[in-house]
Amino acid sequence: MTATLSETATLTKIDIRNVTKDFEVRDTGGAFTALRGVSLDVREGEFLTLVGPSGCGKSTLLDLVAGLTGPTAGEITIDGTPITGPGLDRGIVFQQYALFPWRTALANVVFGLEAKGVPRREREGRAREYLGLVGLTGFEERYPHELSGGMRQRVAIARSLAFDPDVLLMDEPFAALDAQTRESLQEELLGIWGKTGKTVIFITHGIDEAVYLGQRVAVMTSRPGRIKEVVDVSFDSREGDLRADPRFGEYRHHIWTLLRDEVAAAVVQERKVAVPRG
């Protein structure tokens, strides 16, 4: 209803409106505020990266969008409908892969299809197709412990893509990988995003990664997290080494400046009191 008023050229996919999230502190009975008054709209089909100092509530925000927890105040809508719980219209990729170790790569991808209720006959073919998309043809029968970290994360990405969600939520998915694997996965992710047209929210603590991947970079403040600024990132051409583009350096520096004070504040906070990561 409000969409008609503020509507620009692009459609809003996810609307985060004035969201606050408090957690109860078990020992003291008090509450601690992870997010305060976060507002952000994510456009249909865009690649949005989210950076912020550690403990600023990035992951909490992702959990809220995923529907794994509910906000204390405010509202999050997807396609105009409030989010009330988890759903297969959103797929999550976790930093630690979260693959089921007793299932093969193929069976892990099939898991999401079972959850969605895809007919048994179609599951395997579709799972193979998505494993192929992430470059894992020939590894279908491997168990997660038989795969490298990069390959595990590919399986996890294939699992989230296979049930065909509109939105992909990625929580520092490449943080545990070595630099080379990370860069090749970043490139492949952009390729997959281009092919599938998903809306992606990608959390990272790497400024380079945020600038490289995101069409927009949302910068968060230290706890309680708010959106400090949303930076539009655009390059004349993405050909060649993007990281060598002078504009890459400018974006990088701008975001670094935005983050610097927040990181300093976060460090002070962490020294004062041990808080749950988020």
Add this chain to the structure above:
Amino acid sequence: MADVQTGTRRAAGPRDTVWREPAGIGQTRRARPEVVRVASKAIRKSAAIVLLLALWEVLPRLEVFDPVFVPPLSENLAAWYDLLLSGQLLEHFQASLTRSLAGFGLAIVLAIPLGLLIGWYTPVADLLMPLLELFRNTSAVALLPVFILVLGLGETSKITFVLYACSWPILLNTVSGVKTVEPLLIKSARSMGLGPIRLFQKVILPAAVPTIFTGVRLAGAYSILVLLFAEMVGAKAGLGYLIQDSQSSFRITDMYAGIITISVLGLLFNLLLLTVERRFSTWRT
């Protein structure tokens, strides 16, 4: 055999990025020395047992041990063979195995569902855990007289006794198997919209299977250990009875024949359960 696999592993990155090379590569490398390696390993692994058996034969003959109380191995084996031919051994063996398996089987059937309930539903855990904690720390052996008083000297008291002793490892492992499922896996499954029942069926249960099975294997060993005790206290058949009865009527070689049978039985049973356990937990490495 286990170290064959680690031999073909290599580290691919700084952080648990270990993966196995295709099977073919490793096989060509270990084709020839395999026979030698297996043979030398077999010798190393059996040396201590062979030595024990040899000493058992020689020391009594040299009268280092009194051959009346510790007869040489060969005499014990001859007695074992006589017992086998007369059919007595089979009778005792059957009696023991039936009781063990009955108690063990009942323990599996009762303790696994109970453990799943306790592990999954906190109110059930709150209600039952204090009671279970009390009984767990009460030795099964201390309760044997009670079982005999209440259930008599027959099969029921013995099977119940085995059931009681076997239930603990299965129950406690099942509870911990359910409780220690990686929270991230649960979160991941929840994010895909799985409700509590399917979450349990597709995530909790398969994740807990290896831990549960470790409990089952422990219980298997207990089933034979504790039964023997019950049979020594009061029975008319069974390997425990055979051992006790032979000793008190001074048929010393028969006593050792019974002891040898029970230790081989225990070994084989454990081996069988280990094999099954491996099948259930190939993914846990």
